[in-house]
Amino acid sequence: MQRQAPSGNDNAGERKPQQRQARDTSEKKPAPERAQKARKETSKQLKKSTDEAKSEAKSSNEKLEKSARDQSGEKKADKAKSERASKNDGNDSKKQSAKSDDAPSVKSNEGARKSADSGERRAPDEVKKVELNADKKQRVEKAFGRPKADERHADVDINISIGHRLPRAWHYHRVPTAVIEIVPQYRGYVYVYSDDRYVICEPDTYEVVAIIDAPSSSSSRASADDDRCSRNLRLSSDERDEIVESVEDTRRVDVSDLTIGWSVPDSIELHRFPSRVLDQSGELRACRYFVAEDDVAVVDPDEEKVVLLIDND
Known part of the structure; x- marks a missing residue:
């Protein structure tokens, strides 16, 4: 019995499975590439997430640092403000202390000025024009009376004349009511005794507006005492x-x-x-x-x- 030689169709049948296998192999080759691409995408997303987290952390740190600086600045500002306030309080205390250490005449002058302001005060230029006749002048001298010990300012090297200003540190008194009854223009003014004269002044500027001889004086050189200067002085x-x-x-x-x-x-x-x-x-x-x-x-x-x-x- 003779064998039949394989036909061409049989060879073709054998090749078909091989071709399918080749195609399947060809289709399976891109799988590693897709996985690698997926890994890259995942890596990128992780990196992006990490960068965003770092950025957020940096921003948060910057905000915290800024807040700390602001708080520190506020504390410094508060401290500086407190120091300035303390310094100002100290200066005010010193000023108050300096005021309290002034001569008693300053307080007396304040009281005299307040008393003087209790009535209507004429303008200084108006008071300067007041002229006293002999009778009225004598009455004013008598109304002033003898100067008290705290009213005297002796041996004064100051120009005492109408229009000039006297030292604020002197001891001033309000013009007596008895004098104001004779010369109403003197209401609201103060006076000081110097060189045997009563010197009337404006209470704010201490500008001289009138000068009146003391009762026992006949001139600016006369004595305030009744006794004459003796020619028989005996000094040790x-x-x-x-x-x-x-x-x-x-x-x-x-x-x-x-x-x-x-x-x-x-x-x-x-x-x-x-x-x-x-x-x-x-x-x-x-x-x-x-x-x-x-x-x-x-x-x-x-x-x-x-x-x-x-x-x-």
């Missing part, structure tokens, strides 16, 4: 030394041939003796003096003559 060596020491800063007058009884010209200014001299030598209260090159000349202001010479060497 200690009293003389005290006088020379007390008046050493007084401006010297250039005169020659100075003797007892020498008439003092109007060009020479006479001074009251300092309080420390009068406390020791009360008999000099009615006297005046000037300083020459070699002597302190004691003068009777009524007769304007030298009554005693004290060697100032």
Whole structure:
């Protein structure tokens, strides 16, 4: 029995499974590539998520740092503000302390000014124009009366005239009611006693608006006491030394041939003796003096003559 040789159709049948297998193999090859691509996408998403998380964390840290800085700045500002307030309180305390340490005359002046303001006050220029006849002037002098101890300002080297301003530190008083009844224009003003005169001033600026002689004065050089300057003064060596020491800063007058009884010209200014001299030598209260090159000349202001010479060497 003879075998039949395989036909071409049989070979074709064998090739078909091989071709399918090849195709299946070809279709399966892209799977690793897809997986790799998927892994890359996942990696990118993870990186993106990580970057976003880092960015959020950085932003959060920056906000926290800014908040901390702001709080620190506020604390510093509060501290600086507190220090400034404390410093200002200290300065205010110092100022208040300095005010409280001022001379009692400042407080007295405040009281005098308030009392003066209790009535209607005329303008200073109007008060300056007031002229007193002899009778009214005498009544005003009597109404003022004798000056009290705290009213006196002796040996003053200040220009006391209408329009000039006096030191604020002086002790001022309101013009008495008895004086205002005679001269209503003085209502609301204050006064001070100096160089044997009552000096009326505007209470805010202390500008002089009127000058009235003290009751016992006949001129600006007259004594405020009833006694005359004695021509028979007897001073001890200690009293003389005290006088020379007390008046050493007084401006010297250039005169020659100075003797007892020498008439003092109007060009020479006479001074009251300092309080420390009068406390020791009360008999000099009615006297005046000037300083020459070699002597302190004691003068009777009524007769304007030298009554005693004290060697100032």
